[in-house]
Amino acid sequence: MKSIVIHFMFLSTILTNAQSKFDKYFTGERLRFDYMIAGNFKECNIYTYQFYKEPYWGGSEINLIDTFMYGEMLIEIYDSISDELIYSRGYSTLFKEWQTVGESRLTQRAFLESVVVPFPAKAVKIVIYDRKHNLQFRLVYTTFFNPDSRDIICLKQPLNAELKQPVLNGDPSVKLDLVIVAEGYTTDEKEKFFEDAGWIAEIIFEWQPYNDFKSEINVYSLFIPSDESGTDLPQDSLWLNTAFNTTFNTFGSERYLTSKEMSLIRDAVSDVPYDQICIMVNSEKYGGGGVYNYFTVFSSSNEYSEFLFHHELGHAFAGLADEYYTSEVEFDTMFSLKYEPYQPNITTLIDFKSKWESMVHDSVPIPTPDTSYWQNVLGVFEGAGYSEKGVYRPTFNCSMKSVVNDSFCPVCRKAIGDMIRFYTRK
Ligand SMILES: [Zn+2]
Known part of the structure; x- marks a missing residue:
């Protein structure tokens, strides 16, 4: 005692x-x-x-x-x-x-x-x-x-903004604070925005490990009207007047949805004690983007929007890398095989000790064969970070690899949990 x-x-x-x-x-x-x-x-x-x-x-x-x-x-x-x-x-x-x-x-x-x-x-x-x-x-x-x-x-919050707090668990300095910001919602779609944001405020707690931190997270939703409904689709020659000028086709990747107007985004949330900005785009098209400690962008009206929100937040909040390696993503020099990447959920095996080596059971071969026998085991699977060879991921599947809900691998779950504790330690 x-x-x-x-x-x-x-x-x-x-x-x-x-x-x-x-x-x-x-x-x-x-x-x-x-x-x-x-x-x-x-x-x-x-x-x-x-x-x-x-x-x-x-x-x-x-x-x-x-x-x-x-x-x-x-x-x-x-x-x-x-x-x-x-x-x-x-x-x-x-x-x-x-x-x-x-x-x-x-x-x-x-x-x-x-x-x-x-x-x-x-x-x-x-x-x-x-x-x-x-x-x-x-x-x-x-x-x-x-x-x-x-x-x-x-700065003060713009006069046409309306802030709600669907989840309020306490003092922002000891909570993780997410603000969901409206993009591509017109004045007539204000109700739809608050419904969509309310849904996000629920599904965040339905995934592991967030469901272990239910009392540690505040969620704010901020409505800002856009003149037009939706977002830019350059491949369809569709250009709209929206609050933050979001667009698909960033850097030539059709599904990469971002905004270059960071100054406008920061203006909008100037009165909110946020840790993470989530731009919710009123679009049915599949897409999003997550940039670490910068922003999460995702489309709200696609059948996979729940996945999109969590996957992109994984990048933006916990610094997670994509674990997939087959796509048209144009990042041709993203990960050098000569160095250990800083992202917690991929490795080049240059310094595997600094990653999830201690979490892998002694009986699991490194690298781990890509066969059905090892499919449910934590190991080291080749193919990740847009590279088929030389970059490895922790499990056969994960929500940072494939479009599957609530399936973060143990390494991603640990990285998210560690980051939540960093923001919420009293
Ligand atoms: Zn993972």
Whole structure:
């Protein structure tokens, strides 16, 4: 009993120290940094566009330093006096995906992108890195930020927005907060949006491992009217006026549904204490996109919408890779076989120890034969991450590989659970 009491006292001292660190360096509001990122397949430069102050920081006030190191970009915040690292987070963006498609070898291109961090109470240094082909981070941007500057825009939620909270389990700083945002819903379709969003707020808890965390997640739904119903279908020459200009056919992949208007998206959710933005697109066509710590996009009115939401959220929230390898996806240089990828659910076997090796039973051969005998076993199956050879996945099947509901493999379930705990630790 004594040791439990001492252990508890020790733990609560650590947590009090972590909270006091947050209170020392941050205000409880959110700093949003919009920037232009431009370059080609190997070069990139970042140019300041605008800083914004938003009312609520919804993220953890305890876990300030990223322990996962997923994503193609990394932002770090340093106290400008002591140079102590006080916040860091990995994320990915559309520009970094564009660098893996053929067009980036032929031309230069710029994207307006955006990242959010807790709002600093004092002057800080902001540093941004991108990941090189060898997966090492490379410094691309440094600036000093003064929170008293008059050049910071204070945003409020747009007047035509309507926010509801279908699932509210408590203080955003110790919950995972998802905001479902309307895209391609007209004013007349407001009711449909709230019905669709209510359905998503239910089915999120119907999948493993989310059903183990029912009291740990808040869901918000934000209606913003679009002038027209649906989304752009470039292959059908259909172009619509919608709130966030989402479109199918991103980077030449017909079913890849995204938006390049990250600034408009952040404007819409400026008053919401979110951790993850889910853009729900009012379309019957099968498609979506999930970019790590950036956004989840999915069509709401397809028979596989439940799968689409969860699969894309797997990318955006838990940094999961696609486990499939047969598709028309154009990411021709996505995973180098010379390095261990950072995504938790695929491996090149370069450093399998850092992945799910400890979860595999001693009797399972590595690599694991693709035969019916091993179909229900956790192993190492060749074919994943758009590569038939050299990249391996944990199980024969998984919701990151095939269109199957509630079938995340044990490795994906663990990665999602670990990430939920990162956001919800008190
Ligand atoms: Zn999986």
